[in-house]
Amino acid sequence: MLQGRQTWMFENEPKIISSGVVGGPFEAAGNLAEDFDLFFDDIWLEQKSFEQAEQRLLKEACEIAIKKAGLKNTDINFFISGDLLNQIISSSFTARSLEIPFMGIFGACSSSMESLAIGSALVNSNLADYIICGASSHNAAAEKQFRYPTEYGGQKPPTAQWTVTGAGVGIVSNRGKGPKVTAATIGKVIDMGISDPFNMGGAMAPAAVDTIETHFNETHRPLDYYDLIATGDLGEVGYTIARDLFKKHNFNLPLDKYVDCGLLIYKPEQQVFSGGSGCGCSATVTFGHFLNRMKKGELKKILVVATGALLSPLSYQQKETIPCIANAVAIEM
Known part of the structure; x- marks a missing residue:
């Protein structure tokens, strides 16, 4: 399974049997809108804070993926996720509401593939039947933590980037069909x-x-x-x-x-x-x-x-x- 120093080869080839992708209003106007399952029309997502809004993004993505797979929350062995907020609260608070055994990770914006790699390794080794892997971010929550709140109106240089308000997850399993x-x-x-x-x-x-x-x-x-x-x-x-x-x-x-x-x-x-x-x-x-x-x-x-x-x-x-x-x-x- 280990090849070289850093690479895992998955002989059982775990499959991504379903996915859930949720975004905000800016993403709805974007280039890949047709590939999202759900959009919200404002960045608050009917929540009291941007941090709670990000949690809802991730929870909705997980629920969509579980429904697509024809499963229940209790069928999922583990939820592996990460985000940008301090102590990865978007992921851990989402896990609290989903009541799925949780492994939190932090790889910053690399978290999506870190979670998929770890989840695939566990499924490949027959240590789980179903694992949800994914990550989330929220533009306003990330701006507030790492830069300035959007209300501040601080100018940015051309090298700056725009944090996506969105969550994407996939369910990995040795059962079912998929990539x-x-x-x-x-x-x-x-x-x-x-x-x-x-x-x-x-x-x-x-x-x-x-x-x-x-x-x-x-x-x-x-x-x-x-x-x-x-x-x-x-x-x-x-x-x-x-x-x-x-x-x-x-x-x-x-x-x-x-x-x-x-x-x-x-x-x-x-x-x-x-x-x-x-x-x-x-x-x-x-x-x-x-x-x-x-x-x-x-x-x-x-x-x-x-x-x-x-x-x-x-x-x-x-x-x-x-x-x-x-x-x-x-x-x-």
Whole structure:
């Protein structure tokens, strides 16, 4: 099962048997609206706080996935999830309401694929029958924690990104039908000395490149093996840097097959600076858009590389640089 130092090969090929994807009003006006299961028409989601709104996003996504699979909450062995808020309260408070045994993770915006990798490993080892894997984020909640409340009206540079208000989950099982999880490569933490919290894409790009190169080196798969390779939320700045790094390393990845979730989710006229970001970015695009394309036969093999900046408000205030990580999961029909 372990291949090389960082890669798991799943011989039982766990399947993503259903998914749930929920978004806010800005995502409803975006480029991938048809791939969401549910939208809310305001960012409060009828809650008293943005933090409670994010919890509702995640709970709704889980309930949709469970209903699609024809299951009940009591059928699910584990719920594995992460988010951006302090002590991952969106995930843990959602687990409180779902009453499903819970494993909380924090990989920042890489949490979606970290959860899918861990869930697939458990199912592959017959340690669970059904696991919900996913992640969430909320634009206003993340802005309040990491930057300034939206009411402050602070200006942002072009390198900044727009946190997705959304949640995406998938149910992984050895039973049923669906796209198969065939491999996962767990990334190393890489810190290039960047300390600007408005340049997440530039900080995360080296970690994404390292994980992608490691994945191909350890799986021995040819560079044209996948129909599509997607990073999580590098945005325009990070995506450009990643492409340049592949060329610098003489790593001849087919760049026409390389995309970024942060560049796919919104329309150009939505003015999201460098692109989308947040745990909900790769989660909604993967469990919605990519899986739908696979089910339509447009894609057969994809590699999703969710990227995360592992800073906190406290580390930034203490003038720390930004360590980053990327986790890759291979999904095949």
